[in-house]
Amino acid sequence: xxxxxALQIRFVLNANYQAKGEMVxxxxxxxxxxxGIRWNGxxxxxxxxxxxxxxxxxxxxxxxxGINFHWERKETQTFSGALRLLVQDGKLCAINMLPVEDxxxxxxxxxxxxxxxxxxxxxxxxxxxxxxxxxIERRARLTKAQQDVGFFASFRKTDTQLVRWYDREDHTLFDxxxxxxxxxxxxxxxxxxPAVAQAVESTRGQVLKxxxxxxxxxxxxxxxxxxxxxSTCWEETDKPYLVSVRDYTDDELRHxxxxxxxxxxxxxxxxxxxxxxxxxxxxxxxxxLTNYDRETSDxxxxxxxxxxxxxxxxxxxxxxxxxxxxxDLIPLQRGRSGRISQLQIVGSERTLTIGKELExxxxxSDSHLFSSAFVVEKCYxxxxxxxxxxxxxGAGWGHGVGLCQIGAAVMGERGYAYDAILLHYYKGxxxxxxxx
Numbered sequence: 001x002x003x004x005x006a007l008q009i010r011f012v013l014n015a016n017y018q019a020k021g022e023m024v025x026x027x028x029x030x031x032x033x034x035x036g037i038r039w040n041g042x043x044x045x046x047x048x049x050x051x052x053x054x055x056x057x058x059x060x061x062x063x064x065x066g067i068n069f070h071w072e073r074k075e076t077q078t079f080s081g082a083l084r085l086l087v088q089d090g091k092l093c094a095i096n097m098l099p100v101e102d103x104x105x106x107x108x109x110x111x112x113x114x115x116x117x118x119x120x121x122x123x124x125x126x127x128x129x130x131x132x133x134x135x136i137e138r139r140a141r142l143t144k145a146q147q148d149v150g151f152f153a154s155f156r157k158t159d160t161q162l163v164r165w166y167d168r169e170d171h172t173l174f175d176x177x178x179x180x181x182x183x184x185x186x187x188x189x190x191x192x193x194p195a196v197a198q199a200v201e202s203t204r205g206q207v208l209k210x211x212x213x214x215x216x217x218x219x220x221x222x223x224x225x226x227x228x229x230x231s232t233c234w235e236e237t238d239k240p241y242l243v244s245v246r247d248y249t250d251d252e253l254r255h256x257x258x259x260x261x262x263x264x265x266x267x268x269x270x271x272x273x274x275x276x277x278x279x280x281x282x283x284x285x286x287x288x289l290t291n292y293d294r295e296t297s298d299x300x301x302x303x304x305x306x307x308x309x310x311x312x313x314x315x316x317x318x319x320x321x322x323x324x325x326x327x328d329l330i331p332l333q334r335g336r337s338g339r340i341s342q343l344q345i346v347g348s349e350r351t352l353t354i355g356k357e358l359e360x361x362x363x364x365s366d367s368h369l370f371s372s373a374f375v376v377e378k379c380y381x382x383x384x385x386x387x388x389x390x391x392x393x394g395a396g397w398g399h400g401v402g403l404c405q406i407g408a409a410v411m412g413e414r415g416y417a418y419d420a421i422l423l424h425y426y427k428g429x430x431x432x433x434x435x436x
Contacts, residue, residue: 001098003095003096007091007092008092009092010061012059014059018052019049020042036087037092047085051080058083059079080102084096100133104128108125118195121196123422124408126431127402129207130208134216165356166358206432208241208430210239214434217402222407223275223404224338225268225300226245226268226336227242229336230401231335232399240427242402247275247407249424258336259336260335265334269338269393272300276404276406276407277410279410288409302395311364312326315364318362318364319352323347323352324348337395337396339371343355371396376390408421
């Protein structure tokens with residue numbers, strides 16, 4: 001797991017570790033210097049700190065969490081396992097190496113409160129394990145592909161279009177990162193609740209599979225009532241177990257209008273339809289949302305308002321190009337949850353189509369919009385043909401693909417077993433024991 005990238009990394013070894021043939025502990029400082037790693041007066045290309053005591057841990061200072069989100073902040077975090085230091089792109093990279101099951105205990109504690117129902121915790125253990133194993137396999141395939149063709153393209157760019165998506169190809173030195181880009185992993189800092197350990201142990205080795213392959217089990221905070229298809233957010237291929245699902249199980253509420261249609265999407269987003277994730281239960285929300293997540297309270301349906309000056313400056317800064325005054329924001333393509341995958345920005349000086357959903361969320365916010373499932377309302381001053389205000393009314397939090405964490409937590413509270421929760425969100429998948 002990649003934890004930190006910086007020119008200088010400070011950490012403390014809380015027990016005996018071995019590095020370069022020495023037994024070391026206590027405060028340590030490493031610095032990037034002349035293409036290598038400066039430690040204790042010597043220059044290295046790589047450093048490995050290996051634990052030499054049972055239960056050994058190390059603490060990293062200045063770990064950034066919530067990167068580019070509105071809750072971004074730095075913490076001191078503590079990790080078990082080994083610490084590996086490498087050089088990448090003119091910086092040092094700190095990597096934590098540890099067994100899968102230990103990683104999962106931290107992920108589940110980091111992604112949510114450990115006070116959730118045991119069935120929800122078990123469901124999350126299975127999908128987090130599935131996602132990790134799928135990423136490890138995918139990294140091996142991508143590494144070979146990169147050797148064959150030299151790169152892995154995740155964007156299309158012309159004078160009138162910028163379509164980009166963000167996935168695990170961003171990481172080349174490690175399997176997954178420790179932040180929301182992959183799965184939140186905050187070491188043993190928050191892994192303290194025995195219910196989490198029980199959930200991981202009781203599902204040990206279990207993964208979701210489809211047609212014999214481990215599922216790329218994506219998940220997000222709140223689908224907004226309907227989950228999304230894979231291709232709306234990432235590459236142009238769909239996975240049969242990541243189809244659009246109504247976040248409810250009553251037969252009469254399973255029908256979903258075609259939210260790819262602009263009129264149907266507007267009606268859906270401007271309403272507040274019944275769904276598992278349509279909840280204001282503080283008991284449930286406290287299970288999913290950490291303290292910094294709960295700095296925001298409205299996410300099933302939300303509203304953001306920008307003045308002309310705010311929006312034009314925001315888009316120019318985020319896309320690094322001038323549009324002049326923003327005349328319109330036009331959804332050109334939506335997914336089955338109503339999430340926009342292609343948005344045309346019409347300015348007085350330039351028109352550009354952007355996508356996919358995360359690029360849209362980044363372009364229209366100083367951090368990230370909750371989701372790209374939104375409709376646009378333009379307001380005008382009297383006598384003006386240029387909008388003075390843009391109101392974005394949206395649905396959901398995150399990409400919406402796969403399991404909806406808030407919806408699944410509600411299902412757990414209502415007595416659904418973990419396998420029922422999983423098979424509600426991942427259609428046609430099966431739970432299989434990948435290892436003992």
